[in-house]
Amino acid sequence: SQKIEQNSEALNIQEGKTATLTCNYTNYSPAYLQWYRQDPGRGPVFLLLIRENEKEKRKERLKVTFDTTLKQSLFHITASQPADSATYLCALDPGGYQKVTFGTGTKLQVIP
């Protein structure tokens, strides 16, 4: 069955360092992989989308990589700030307006 794994353990990182979050999947061939940020009691906010034929995508301090051979995406936040503290969700989209499947998210805590 399809499975998406994100680190269930919270990730604590010192302010200014680079945070790296992992999303692994099995039995899935996504056309797109997306990353969202979710704050407590709020809906997810879209951050970045990367397509299956792309290796890397950047947006300001954010960088996403996508390795379809390893079935893994890495999400990096450089020069992390306390305001980056949130839960980050990866989502796999098979395309063609089919159902998007979300991971359980990794909680990031940036310590001042």
Place this chain on the structure above:
Amino acid sequence: GAVVSQHPSRVICKSGTSVKIECRSLDFQATTMFWYRQFPKQSLMLMATSNEGSKATYEQGVEKDKFLINHASLTLSTLTVTSAHPEDSSFYICSARAASVSQETQYFGPGTRLLVL
């Protein structure tokens, strides 16, 4: 752009009553809207997909008679939890997709916290 609102943000009701949650796309026309449910420390679980003017498509295990979805216009979808019970207490989130904005991206509402006593 691409703002989705939900109303109410929080609702407390007695067991057996019905609750209606509204989802609106404020600055775009949503050809497709999605309803999710999220329990604490769990992932978003898709409940149903609705296209404007047609019946919603429900995910396996979601009771269509209990969770009534209406997508009457390109900017409004409603989810009605009928005869709510304490186990229906959860965080309900809608999202919308519009080809005019981005074919691949879903834009989420802020969510509605439902507590059934």
